[in-house]
Amino acid sequence: MYKLLLIEDYPVIQEMYGQVLQQKGFEVDIVKDGKDALAKLKDTKYDIILLDMLLPELNGIEFLKQFKDRGDTKIIALSDFDYKDTVKEAFALGVTKYWIKVENTPHLLAERLKILLGGGDADAMMAEQAPDSNK
Amino acid sequence: MSLETYTLTAQEQHKHVMQARVQQLIRIRWLYIVPIGFGSVGLLTLTNVHTPAGSNSMHILFLVGALGFNALLWWLARIARSVGYYKVLAILQVGLDIVLAAYGVYVSGAAHSRAIIFYAIPIVTSAIVFTRTFVYTATVVASVSFSGLVLLYNWHYPGAASRSEVVFVSIFYPFLFFVIATVVAYLTSFSTTAVRQESYEELLALLTHKLRQPSSTIAAALDMLEHDADSQKWTDSQKHAIALVKKENIHSLDLISSLLETARNASTQKKRAAQLTAIDLVPLLKSSAESVAETANRTADLRFDLAEPPVKTMATAEQLRVAFHKLLTNSFAYSQPGTPVTVKLQVTSGECEIEIIDKGKGMNDAEQAALFQPPLEKAGVAALHDPSKIGLGFYISKHIIEHSGGTVHVESRSGEGTTVIIRLKRSADV
Numbered sequence: 001m002y003k004l005l006l007i008e009d010y011p012v013i014q015e016m017y018g019q020v021l022q023q024k025g026f027e028v029d030i031v032k033d034g035k036d037a038l039a040k041l042k043d044t045k046y047d048i049i050l051l052d053m054l055l056p057e058l059n060g061i062e063f064l065k066q067f068k069d070r071g072d073t074k075i076i077a078l079s080d081f082d083y084k085d086t087v088k089e090a091f092a093l094g095v096t097k098y099w100i101k102v103e104n105t106p107h108l109l110a111e112r113l114k115i116l117l118g119g120g121d122a123d124a125m126m127a128e129q130a131p132d133s134n135k
Numbered sequence: 136m137s138l139e140t141y142t143l144t145a146q147e148q149h150k151h152v153m154q155a156r157v158q159q160l161i162r163i164r165w166l167y168i169v170p171i172g173f174g175s176v177g178l179l180t181l182t183n184v185h186t187p188a189g190s191n192s193m194h195i196l197f198l199v200g201a202l203g204f205n206a207l208l209w210w211l212a213r214i215a216r217s218v219g220y221y222k223v224l225a226i227l228q229v230g231l232d233i234v235l236a237a238y239g240v241y242v243s244g245a246a247h248s249r250a251i252i253f254y255a256i257p258i259v260t261s262a263i264v265f266t267r268t269f270v271y272t273a274t275v276v277a278s279v280s281f282s283g284l285v286l287l288y289n290w291h292y293p294g295a296a297s298r299s300e301v302v303f304v305s306i307f308y309p310f311l312f313f314v315i316a317t318v319v320a321y322l323t324s325f326s327t328t329a330v331r332q333e334s335y336e337e338l339l340a341l342l343t344h345k346l347r348q349p350s351s352t353i354a355a356a357l358d359m360l361e362h363d364a365d366s367q368k369w370t371d372s373q374k375h376a377i378a379l380v381k382k383e384n385i386h387s388l389d390l391i392s393s394l395l396e397t398a399r400n401a402s403t404q405k406k407r408a409a410q411l412t413a414i415d416l417v418p419l420l421k422s423s424a425e426s427v428a429e430t431a432n433r434t435a436d437l438r439f440d441l442a443e444p445p446v447k448t449m450a451t452a453e454q455l456r457v458a459f460h461k462l463l464t465n466s467f468a469y470s471q472p473g474t475p476v477t478v479k480l481q482v483t484s485g486e487c488e489i490e491i492i493d494k495g496k497g498m499n500d501a502e503q504a505a506l507f508q509p510p511l512e513k514a515g516v517a518a519l520h521d522p523s524k525i526g527l528g529f530y531i532s533k534h535i536i537e538h539s540g541g542t543v544h545v546e547s548r549s550g551e552g553t554t555v556i557i558r559l560k561r562s563a564d565v
Contacts, residue, residue: 010348016355020362054344080347083340102351102388105358 002047002117006030007037007063008078009055013101017050020106026113032056034063046073048113051095053079053086061086064093074116078104097122339395346391353384382426386460393457393531411539413562414452416480416487417444423459424478431467438477446480447562448487450539458535461528462491462555470495470552487559494552503545 004026008014014030021028029044031037033055053060060077067075077090077098087098097116104112112122357380360366369377420441428437466476470493479490498506506529536543541559 010352012352013355016352016359020359054341079344080351081340081344083337085337086340100347102347102354105354107358107362 001025001027002113003027003045004029004113005037005040005044005046005049007032007034007049007055007060008052009033010052017106017109021110021113024107024110024114026110034058034060034066037063038066041067045071047117049073049075050078050109051075052101053077053081053090061089061093064090064095070094076113076116078109339398343391343395346395347388350384350388350391353380357381357384379430383430386426386457389453389457389460393454393535411449411451413447414450414455415445415447416489416559417441417446419452419456420459420478420480420489423456424463424476427460427463427467428476431464433467433472433476436467436470436472436475438475440477440479442480442482446482446487448539448541448559449562450559451535454535455539458532459491461532462557465528466491466493466495466553466555469493482561485561487561489557489559491555491557492552493554497549497551497553498545498547499549503547506545 002025004021006014006018006021006028008017008030009032014032018028018030026048029040029046031040035058037049037051038058051060051063055063058066060079064075074096075094077087077095078101079098080101082098082100090098099109099112116122357377360377421439424437424439425434428434463476463478470476474494475492477490477492479488479492481488481490533543536557536559539559541557543555543557545553545555547553
């Protein structure tokens with residue numbers, strides 16, 4: 001079972017994503033911002049972190065700057081904020097993927113995470129699933 | 136940051152601009168190091184003719200000091216990003232460089248003062264953190280100083296330099312300094328414009344995020360509904376309703392993207408070519424038209440006359456879909472049920488020509504002329520009170536189509552219907 005930390009401030013999104021990811025076999029902890037996440041990460045190791053970028057107290061970029069001891073933890077940015085400099089900086093600070101939340105509904109996200117953790121190409125799956133205007 | 140707290144106050148803007156200038160200065164640091172190096176070597180070589188005893192060692196001391204000072208400025212600007220400190224140091228550096236150059240003129244005389252020109256560059260580029268007025272003022276002061284010193288030296292040591300050399304220095308130096316100052320001023324304004332544009336882009340990204348949030352929640356909720364165990368028991372009308380909500384949510388997202396892309400393109404003269412891909416127009420037109428017809432409950436009125444696929448053009452699929460959706464929505468909205476709406480696609484040697492034809496109420500000449508105007512110009516203040524008067528559809532569609540390298544125009548007669556004609560370049564990638 002993979003341990004997952006969801007860093008998300010919007011309660012409705014916390015509830016829906018948390019519920020589905022748990023159903024899909026992830027052991028899920030949820031925090032509302034980067035500051036709480038850093039506190040959590042002092043005691044607990046996670047296989048994957050889902051990180052919203054615009055957060056109260058400590059936002060995604062600042063969290064990435066302060067989260068040093070990562071080990072094998074994969075960090076996925078999951079946000080509807082896709083300002084190009086923020087995306088660039090997030091990758092420079094070590095995120096594995098930067099996924100847009102609205103394009104990654106809970107069940108789809110769970111499948112992509114499993115592929116990613118299994119070493120597969122989660123983006124190839126997205127290309128197949130993307131709303132195809134040519135249909 | 137959050138949208139609620141993000142503001143573009145003049146003070147904030149100024150701070151961003153100044154930081155960008157400091158970064159600009161760091162990027163052009165070789166304009167300091169190389170000229171000072173060349174200038175110093177040249178100066179040391181040429182000071183043999185009029186060299187008071189001990190001046191070489193003094194000059195070396197000054198040189199080391201200038202290099203060290205520049206290095207300090209660079210390091211401080213880089214780590215502290217403190218514009219205030221940098222301004223003070225920049226003023227000191229300008230002063231030091233002028234003293235150094237003046238001393239070099241005094242030591243070497245007019246005949247060998249050409250190497251001094253290299254010191255002009257750090258003087259002027261230091262001024263990059265100041266206004267353009269300051270840059271030109273620094274240029275004038277520096278060039279007058281040098282020319283004055285050369286003349287003074289020649290007066291003090293009559294015959295030390297030929298008249299032509301004196302004239303050359305007096306005219307050439309100011310001209311060269313002016314050129315350098317102009318380049319620096321250009322860099323300064325470029326960074327200012329770039330920073331302002333970056334701030335605007337960031338604000339648009341924040342708006343996108345805010346506008347997407349409800350759609351994210353809807354998409355997630357729909358996802359959970361569809362995977363619910365009870366979803367197998369849904370009636371056909373329930374499934375249809377869910378599908379409709381899903382479709383309109385996607386359309387809402389596409390609309391947000393295209394609105395913000397239009398705002399982005401409207402703020403810069405550069406078009407964004409990076410996201411264009413080869414799109415087959417046939418399935419895109421079919422799906423857009425069928426979707427709009429279904430929403431309008433007029434599937435029976437939809438007609439197609441499409442070329443054989445693939446018919447490809449370079450575009451962004453989501454944006455083009457929004458454009459077609461808007462134009463088709465207007466065609467259905469302004470025609471009566473029972474009258475046909477026809478979508479035609481023809482291919483010429485280099486173009487794809489799309490026609491959307493309705494037999495609705497049409498438009499008179501004035502309405503046609505106003506069709507593609509920016510919405511608030513067209514609707515005026517009344518639009519602020521009645522959003523239905525804003526009329527975004529044609530305006531956004533025009534922007535999207537032009538962004539794809541195409542054109543759109545309308546042929547219409549009042550009472551006889553409207554034909555929207557879109558021309559897009561055919562992609563070679565077939």
